[in-house]
Amino acid sequence: MKMELDWKAIDRWIFGEAWTGSKVGEHAAVLCEAIGPRWASSEGENKAVEYIREQFVGMGLAGVGLEEFELNTWAHGQAEARVDDVAIDLLPYNRCPACALEGPIVDAGFGTEHDLDKVRDQLKGRIAVMHLAMEPFTTPVPANIRLAALAEAGVVAVVAIDPKDGRRVEYHNGGDWREPETAELPFPAVTTSREHGRLLQQWAKEGRRLKLVVESRFYKAPAHNVVGEISGVRWPGERLVLGGHHDTVYGAPGGNDNASGTIAVMETARVLAGLKAELGIDPGMDLCFATYSAEEQKFQGASEYVRRHCADKPRLAINLDELSAGHMKGVVLSFAHLRDFVQGQLDTMGDGLKCHVMSQLDATSDHFPFLRQGIDAAHLWRWRFRGRHADADYHHEPADTADKLNVRELKEYAGQLARLLLRLSHQAPEQWPVNTVKKEAVKQRLHKERGTVVRVY
Numbered sequence: 122m123k124m125e126l127d128w129k130a131i132d133r134w135i136f137g138e139a140w141t142g143s144k145v146g147e148h149a150a151v152l153c154e155a156i157g158p159r160w161a162s163s164e165g166e167n168k169a170v171e172y173i174r175e176q177f178v179g180m181g182l183a184g185v186g187l188e189e190f191e192l193n194t195w196a197h198g199q200a201e202a203r204v205d206d207v208a209i210d211l212l213p214y215n216r217c218p219a220c221a222l223e224g225p226i227v228d229a230g231f232g233t234e235h236d237l238d239k240v241r242d243q244l245k246g247r248i249a250v251m252h253l254a255m256e257p258f259t260t261p262v263p264a265n266i267r268l269a270a271l272a273e274a275g276v277v278a279v280v281a282i283d284p285k286d287g288r289r290v291e292y293h294n295g296g297d298w299r300e301p302e303t304a305e306l307p308f309p310a311v312t313t314s315r316e317h318g319r320l321l322q323q324w325a326k327e328g329r330r331l332k333l334v335v336e337s338r339f340y341k342a343p344a345h346n347v348v349g350e351i352s353g354v355r356w357p358g359e360r361l362v363l364g365g366h367h368d369t370v371y372g373a374p375g376g377n378d379n380a381s382g383t384i385a386v387m388e389t390a391r392v393l394a395g396l397k398a399e400l401g402i403d404p405g406m407d408l409c410f411a412t413y414s415a416e417e418q419k420f421q422g423a424s425e426y427v428r429r430h431c432a433d434k435p436r437l438a439i440n441l442d443e444l445s446a447g448h449m450k451g452v453v454l455s456f457a458h459l460r461d462f463v464q465g466q467l468d469t470m471g472d473g474l475k476c477h478v479m480s481q482l483d484a485t486s487d488h489f490p491f492l493r494q495g496i497d498a499a500h501l502w503r504w505r506f507r508g509r510h511a512d513a514d515y516h517h518e519p520a521d522t523a524d525k526l527n528v529r530e531l532k533e534y535a536g537q538l539a540r541l542l543l544r545l546s547h548q549a550p551e552q553w554p555v556n557t558v559k560k561e562a563v564k565q566r567l568h569k570e571r572g573t574v575v576r577v578y
């Protein structure tokens with residue numbers, strides 16, 4: 122079947138609908154405010170997936186459903202640190218083991234080798250304070266490597282100093298997520314603010330003692346991805362995937378991280394479903410939409426999606442995460458072979474969008490479970506470009522509220538993604554460069570790149 126598509130009319134309709142029919146503001150209010158924090162497996166997540174499912178049904182997607190899986194999860198209760206009567210600003214690391222400790226504090230600087238050499242004889246059995254930031258002018262050492270070095274030296278817990286200011290503290294992750302199965306903290310770790318970090322460093326010199334209590338537990342619970350699709354009329358079974366995680370860390374409304382990406386998935390789907398309903402324009406390949414659970418818990422939701430749906434590789438899986446960084450600038454691929462092909466489609470859109478390829482495999486969001494299987498996985502710029510909006514600095518903290526999400530820019534994302542997906546879906550399978558990436562080769566590359574800091578500019 123040959124289809125003549127009037128791209129000018131299509132683009133006009135898509136952008137008109139993405140802008141004037143937008144539900145971005147409405148979705149943000151529901152997800153971030155009416156529902157709020159959406160830690161995977163929590164009541165908040167349950168409400169969110171039900172809401173997204175209803176939206177998918179309402180826009181007329183096919184195959185809409187919640188896909189349940191057993192999540193390996195964690196919960197925390199009280200998390201508190203005190204020096205005498207002073208309560209220290211504090212959040213536990215994600216998946217922090219429970220502890221009740223008391224002892225003198227040691228200032229471990231940045232946790233780099235020369236810093237540890239200065240205090241090596243004082244570390245055993247102690248609680249260390251460590252800057253989370255990279256040491257200036259020094260080859261960057263990932264925080265998880267520095268934490269492992271502290272564990273090796275006998276430290277029993279770490280208070281990490283968040284580099285943000287204004288007493289902001291974020292939830293952080295332990296381990297190297299390039300291998301999520303083994304990525305765990307070697308000991309209890311918590312984060313304090315830059316301001317209280319300074320106090321702790323001073324008090325370390327005076328030999329003052331810190332009391333640290335974290336209540337937490339590990340357990341299993343059901344969690345859900347949400348899926349729906351628009352079937353392709355030319356090459357059914359050939360798939361493009363657009364997804365983003367709907368979950369958040371504890372206590373965070375997740376405006377930037379990641380109501381922004383979730384809403385862009387919903388809006389792109391809505392616009393393309395509307396195009397089909399009103400103008401009768403179908404995609405050539407199947408367009409699969411998904412919101413993933415548990416990105417914040419080692420990508421367990423997207424990993425489940427890949428297990429269920431990607432035994433045959435989709436042509437491309439685009440992941441949307443933290444879109445408050447700025448306007449859509451283009452697409453970033455994990456592997457190079459599609460670069461010119463995708464760039465060719467972006468060029469037909471006439472907006473100067475660029476296709477780039479990451480020089481390292483990136484395990485910071487839900488494109489990772491896809492690329493790990495050798496699937497062509499892409500993400501957008503996220504927080505990683507110069508000139509990004511300050512709001513993109515908010516993610517794993519309670520202040521990542523609905524106002525951190527940029528409504529007008531999300532309208533643009535939905536319009537551009539709809540244009541791009543529709544174009545890609547109408548490229549015949551034989552025109553796509555062949556993906557020869559083997560899972561084993563990815564594994565070797567990941568192994569080689571472990572311990573490095575992924576290039577972000």
Ligand SMILES: [Zn+2]
Pocket residue numbers: 366378379416442443486
């Ligand atoms: Zn995220």
